Amino acid sequence: xxxxxxxxxxxxxxxxxxxxxxxxxxxxxxxxxxxxxxxxxxxxxxxxxxxxxxxxxxxxxxxxxxxxxxxxxxxxxxxxxxxxxxxxxxxxxxxxxxxx
Amino acid sequence: xxxxxxxxxxxxxxxxxxxxxxxxxxxxxxxxxxxxxxxxxxxxxxxxxxxxxxxxxxxxxxxxxxxxxxxxxxxxxxxxxxxxxxxxxxxxxxxxxxxxxxxxxxxxxxxxxxxxxxxxxxxxxxxxxxxxxxxxxxxxxxxxxxxxxxxxxxxxxxxxxxxxxxxxxxxxxxxxxxxxxxxxxxxxxxxxxxxxxxxxxxxxxxxxxxxxxxxxxxxxxxxxxxxxxxxxxxxxxxxxxxxxxxxxxxxxxxxxxxxxxxxxxxxxxxxxxxxxxxxxxxxxxxxxxxxxxxxxxxxxxxxxxxxxxxxxxxxxxxxxxxxxxxxxxxxxxxxxxxxxxxxxxxxxxxxxxxxxxxxxxxxxxxxxxxxxxxxxxxxxxxxxxxxxxxxxxxxxxxxxxxxxxxxxxxxxxxxxxxxxxxxxxxxxxxxxxxxxxxxxxxxxxxxxxxxxxxxxxxxxxxxxxxxxxxxxxxxxxxxxxxxx
Amino acid sequence: xxxxxxxxxxxxxxxxxxxxxxxxxxxxxxxxxxxxxxxxxxxxxxxxxxxxxxxxxxxxxxxxxxxxxxxxxxxxxxxxxxxxxxxxxxxxxxxxxxxxxxxxxxxxxxxxxxxxxxx
Numbered sequence: 001x002x003x004x005x006x007x008x009x010x011x012x013x014x015x016x017x018x019x020x021x022x023x024x025x026x027x028x029x030x031x032x033x034x035x036x037x038x039x040x041x042x043x044x045x046x047x048x049x050x051x052x053x054x055x056x057x058x059x060x061x062x063x064x065x066x067x068x069x070x071x072x073x074x075x076x077x078x079x080x081x082x083x084x085x086x087x088x089x090x091x092x093x094x095x096x097x098x099x100x
Numbered sequence: 101x102x103x104x105x106x107x108x109x110x111x112x113x114x115x116x117x118x119x120x121x122x123x124x125x126x127x128x129x130x131x132x133x134x135x136x137x138x139x140x141x142x143x144x145x146x147x148x149x150x151x152x153x154x155x156x157x158x159x160x161x162x163x164x165x166x167x168x169x170x171x172x173x174x175x176x177x178x179x180x181x182x183x184x185x186x187x188x189x190x191x192x193x194x195x196x197x198x199x200x201x202x203x204x205x206x207x208x209x210x211x212x213x214x215x216x217x218x219x220x221x222x223x224x225x226x227x228x229x230x231x232x233x234x235x236x237x238x239x240x241x242x243x244x245x246x247x248x249x250x251x252x253x254x255x256x257x258x259x260x261x262x263x264x265x266x267x268x269x270x271x272x273x274x275x276x277x278x279x280x281x282x283x284x285x286x287x288x289x290x291x292x293x294x295x296x297x298x299x300x301x302x303x304x305x306x307x308x309x310x311x312x313x314x315x316x317x318x319x320x321x322x323x324x325x326x327x328x329x330x331x332x333x334x335x336x337x338x339x340x341x342x343x344x345x346x347x348x349x350x351x352x353x354x355x356x357x358x359x360x361x362x363x364x365x366x367x368x369x370x371x372x373x374x375x376x377x378x379x380x381x382x383x384x385x386x387x388x389x390x391x392x393x394x395x396x397x398x399x400x401x402x403x404x405x406x407x408x409x410x411x412x413x414x415x416x417x418x419x420x421x422x423x424x425x426x427x428x429x430x431x432x433x434x435x436x437x438x439x440x441x442x443x444x445x446x447x448x449x450x451x452x453x454x455x456x457x458x459x460x461x462x463x464x465x466x467x468x469x470x471x472x473x474x475x476x477x478x479x480x481x482x483x484x485x486x487x488x489x490x491x492x493x494x495x496x497x498x499x500x501x502x503x504x505x506x507x508x509x510x511x512x513x514x515x516x517x518x519x520x521x522x523x524x525x526x527x528x529x530x531x532x533x534x535x536x537x538x539x540x541x542x543x544x545x546x547x548x549x550x551x552x553x554x555x556x557x558x559x560x561x562x563x564x565x566x567x568x569x570x571x572x573x574x575x576x577x578x579x580x581x582x583x584x
Numbered sequence: 585x586x587x588x589x590x591x592x593x594x595x596x597x598x599x600x601x602x603x604x605x606x607x608x609x610x611x612x613x614x615x616x617x618x619x620x621x622x623x624x625x626x627x628x629x630x631x632x633x634x635x636x637x638x639x640x641x642x643x644x645x646x647x648x649x650x651x652x653x654x655x656x657x658x659x660x661x662x663x664x665x666x667x668x669x670x671x672x673x674x675x676x677x678x679x680x681x682x683x684x685x686x687x688x689x690x691x692x693x694x695x696x697x698x699x700x701x702x703x
Contacts, residue, residue, distance in 0.1 A: 001586070008283075015276055022269055031265060038272030042279045049283035057288055058279075061230055063660070065275060068237045070657045072268055074650045075241050079248055079264050081646065083257050095258050097338070103671045124689045131696035 007048035014041035028083075028090045032076050039069045106168035113166055113173075114159065115152040115181055116221050122148025123214035130207030141207040142196045142550075145214055146189060153185045163582075169289065170228035175579035177225035179430055180357045183437050184224070186561075187349045188217040190441045190554045195342040197548035198448050202340070204250055213346065216242035220354035229278045229288040232358045236274070236322065239354060240267050243347055247339040259338025266321065266331040274318025280311030290366040297369045312367060316377060319362075322355035323411045326384040336404035337458075341451065344400060345444030348407045349437045356414055356429060364421055365583045371421065378419050379511060386412030386518040393525050399447060399460050402525060403440070406484060409522060410436055416515050417499040420506035426583060428498035430576035435491030435565050439483040442558030446477045449547055449555075463529055465538030470545060474533040476559055483562045485526035486519050491565035498573065647699050658687050 014037060021034030043062045050058025084090060110117070126141050126148075156178050164173045191213060199205045219238025226232040244267065248260025282288050284307035285296040297308070321328040336344045363374060389409030396402040410432075417429045450466075450473070451458060467474035483490035496519055503512040547555075565572055626633055661683065669676045694700060 011279075015272075018272065019269075022265075028261070028265075032268075035265070035268045035272060038269070039275060042272065042275040045276065045279035046282065049279065053283070053286050055286060058282060061278075061282070061288065063664075064230060064234060066660070067657045068234065070653050071241060072237065072271075074653055075244055076264055076268065077646070077650065079244060079257070079260050081643070082248060082251055083261050086252070086254050086257055095261060097255050097258050103668070105672070105675050124686065127689060127693050131693055 004048060004052045008045060011041045011045040011048065014038075014044065026092050028080055028092050031092060032073075032080070035076075036069060036073065039065060107166075108168075109164055109166035109173075111159075112164045113171060113222075113225075114155045115185070116218050118152040118155060119148055119214050119218045119221070122151075123211045123218070126207060126214070127211045130211065138207050139205075141210050142192055145192055145210040148214065149185055149189045149192070149217075153182065153189075156181050156185065165227065167231075169291070170231050171222070171225050172227035172582070173225060174582045175575075176357075176361070176430075176582050177221075179576065179579040180224035180353060180433070181221045183353050183434055184217050184220045184350060186557075187346060187353070187437050187441060188213055190445070190557060191342055191346040193550040193554035194345065194441070194445045194448050196550045198340070198342050201452060202250060204340075206249075209246065209249060212242045212246050215239075216246070216346070216350065220350050223354045224357040226358060226361065227290050229281070229290070229293075229362070232362070233271075233275065233278060235354070236358070237271065239351060240271070240322075243343070243351065246343045247335060247347070249343065250340050253338075255338035256340060257338075259335045262331055263335040263339075270318050270321030270328065273314050273321075277311045277314030277318055280307045280314065284308035284311060290361060293366040294368070297367060308370070309373060312370065312374060313377075315362065316374065316381075319355055319359045320381060323352050323359065323414075324408050325381050325411050325415060326388045326408070329385070329388070329408050332408055333401045333404040336407075337398060337400045341400065341444055341448045344403075345441050345448075348403065348440050348444070352407065352411060353433045353437065356418075356433065360418065360426065360429060360583065363418070364426060368421075375419055375421070378415055379508070382412050382415035382419055382511065383514055384412075385409065385415060386515060390518045390521045390525075393522070396525070397460055398458050399463070399529070400458055402460065403443060403447075406522065406525070407440065409518065410440075410484075412518070413496060413499055413515060416503050416508075416511055419508055419511060420499075420502040422502065422506050423577065423580065424498065425502035425506060426580045427573060427576040428495065428502050430579055431498060431565075431569070431573050432495035434572060434576075435483070435495045435562070438558050438561035438565065439480050439490070439492055442555060442562060443477065443480040443484065445551065445555050445558060446473060446480065449473065449545065449551055452543065460529060460532060461539060464532040464536035466533040466542070468538065469542045473545070476555055477533065478530045479559055479562060481526040481530050483566070485523045487523070489563070489566050491562045491569070494566050494569040498569075644702065651694060651699065654690070655687070658684070 018034045018036075018038035018041060021037065022031050025031055025034065043065055046058040046062050046065070048058075050056065050062075080090065083095075087094060122145060126145060129144070130138060130141060159173065160175065160178055162173060163175075165171070166173065192210060195209065195213075199209060216239040219235045219240075219242065221235075222231055222238065223235030226235060244260055244264040247263050248257045250256040278288065281293065284305050285293050287293060287296070317328065321331075324332045336348065339347065363378075367374065386409050389405050389407075389412055393402050393405035393409065396405060414429055414432055417425045417432065419425075447458070450463070463477075466477075479490065483492035486493045486496040488494075496515075500512045500515050503509075503515065662680070665672075665676060665680050669680070672679075
């Protein structure tokens, strides 16, 4: 019914929104959310391909990606918290101790 | 339903199992043992690494698949595993006194380093893109935490944050690339991809080509090639120096291990498509790394840009995708491990709490007070610059002759010019040490026995690999048979 | 076709959203705008508000959430195993036991470090 290209277009749009969000936003938590959006766009692509290729590999991969994304979320938020303790800010512009 | 239980070949992942079990035991020890017992944790981790190394050497020559043909055991994987284990061992040796001095003596550090090594070892023996991804994420997450280990130092946390954000970003690209390749070929298994791509009509599938491009982005970030290198100087400068040493060798070698397997085996029929991309990447990486390193005043940043340049040399070897080229990648990684870890070891030894001694000018006059240390540092600098009879020279020689043999004369010329350029900033340190007068008083240096052992191993490795290169090159050639 | 079966829901959605939007729009163009300080304080059932609306909250909530995610992912892997474990026989049991044992190591670490203490 719904063709493969619609899923892929949606996945590509989500991925681009994630990339743009990562590059343009200043708040580190929002940057991190954009990263999660990118990972989930890839998940959508996997599931769509798995459906249209009649192969379970894609869906199994999604399991692993979700587990890894969860672990990454935990580590990332711990790092952001540690950063907040030291610097009292979550603005990406303030992370400028080391420059060129 | 008829379930077929997949074959799990436990003996094929022996080294990884050893390290994982050691890491888990150490994790438990770090919380339940008494504080005096906790001081044994680094030495126990060394024991685990030694055992894993013995296992790797005993498995040499064997070839097997594990986990339903997703993990492969062959000489290529074992070669890289040995590199990772040597890297881990040297890092642990160099960290023992360093952590105590800085006041961060926690057992979890060693646990994280061992888990990172496990991740890298899986990435080297991956025969399926899932395992590449899992291995990549395993060691990346461990190193994100390790880079921020010195929690009270703002630079350390900032470097961890930058590495984490950019690392996760590139993982997103890598994952999307894997998704597109899966969509184009119907499988994530490297052998399956190779068989699919070998049939001619596949060569112009846009999904496959875009997926390949995204994979280059993902891998390019991990090995710090231009234009994905922006994280390297900041992260190397801020992280604890022992972790910088680990980071400069481990992830790069792991990234190249997977990069080579995917591109020189699975995607090899598409060679005409990706070889020019890698050509451009190699030139940009070498040139930018060497040129910017000249302007650096901080020795850790200089070594960061130098490691970018070395990634460029290895990309040159990848472009020359024949037998000598691929074997020289392995050889160069081995040589690079010893010389880079040695250089960082000297930096760790020379700095102390409160007086980090990270500026290049702090090294002036070192030879008068510490002649042995200066000589050791000079050996590493010569090796990085590519001056005979060290391993760095032979590695570069093999790489550039492979490039010339494959017909990329222009690339080889650019490489040699860059190598000549790099001699300036490597030898600048040597000149500072020997020919300038000391700028300030040097405190008394008391190297721990572990650090002395680490430096001796690094010097020995650098010189031995350089003086008898053919033995190691033959080992490397034996290892790449699976790829050809 | 299946899409037209959902048409009533779509109309419902349009009417609901449209009603809300029209009301807000009309009330913003018709009617006076007079802001007094008393009108702008947050509504708390007629009482005077005490203190700030935002308070710093302790990190233990974050730690519990973090631990929840990790062990939830472990549960995610347990579900497919639970569906199929009769056919996997002893192999499946041993494999899942190893998986849980590995996560148990992490759990013991967290426990001994005191992250499970609430106070």
